[in-house]
Each structure stands twice: as structure tokens, then as C-alpha cells.
Amino acid sequence: MxxxxxxxxxxxxxxxxxxxxxxxxxxxxxxxxDKGSIATVVLYETGLDRASAASSVRSLREAILHRTG
Structure with a gap:
């Protein structure tokens, strides 16, 4: 791990x-x-590198959350 x-x-x-x-x-x-949300995303993809995993989760997060203010 x-x-x-x-x-x-x-x-x-x-x-x-x-x-x-x-x-x-x-x-x-x-x-x-963050101060308004918490979530865990599980990616079942063998050989997924760190940068790609983080990028996928950032994209998902930005698609469902919107920064206000």
C-alpha cells in the first residue's frame, strides 16, 4: 500500500x-x-499512475462541485 x-x-x-x-x-x-465537502473515489484500473488518478478525481470533483464567492 x-x-x-x-x-x-x-x-x-x-x-x-x-x-x-x-x-x-x-x-x-x-x-x-474541504470546508464544504468530503468524498472518496475508488478507481479500479490496473497500472493507473499517480498523476492520472489524481487528475481523474479532480475532474470528477470539479464536475459536481462549484466554488462560490
């Missing part, structure tokens, strides 16, 4: 990811937290 902090993107907060073995091959889970 390997954990790392990733760039949270334009919405700020914190983005932390971990690679783990749950199914055949590695999987990645990334969690974000």
Missing part, C-alpha cells in the same frame, strides 16, 4: 490518495476534503 498527497486543484482543500490491492492488480482510492 502506498499513500500520497496530490494537488487538490482549483477548488483547494486536500486531496489524498492510496494505492492498494483489493482485486487482481492495484486499485487507487482518492479522498478530498
Amino acid at each position: 502506498s499513500a500520497w498527497d496530490a494537488d487538490p486543484g482549483r477548488l483547494g482543500g486536500r486531496l489524498r490518495c492510496v494505492t492498494f490491492a483489493a482485486l487482481p492488480g492495484d486499485s487507487t482510492a482518492c479522498s478530498w476534503a
Whole structure:
């Protein structure tokens, strides 16, 4: 298991990811937290690199959250 902090993107907060073995091959889970939301996204894609995993989660986050103010 390997954990790392990733760039949270334009919405700020914190983005932390971990690679783990749950199914055949590695999987990645990334969690974000900020003052208005918290979520975990699990990506079951063998061979997914850190940058791609974090980018996928940032894209999803930005699609469902909107910064106000």
C-alpha cells in the first residue's frame, strides 16, 4: 500500500490518495476534503499512475462541485 498527497486543484482543500490491492492488480482510492465537502473515489484500473488518478478525481470533483464567492 502506498499513500500520497496530490494537488487538490482549483477548488483547494486536500486531496489524498492510496494505492492498494483489493482485486487482481492495484486499485487507487482518492479522498478530498474541504470546508464544504468530503468524498472518496475508488478507481479500479490496473497500472493507473499517480498523476492520472489524481487528475481523474479532480475532474470528477470539479464536475459536481462549484466554488462560490
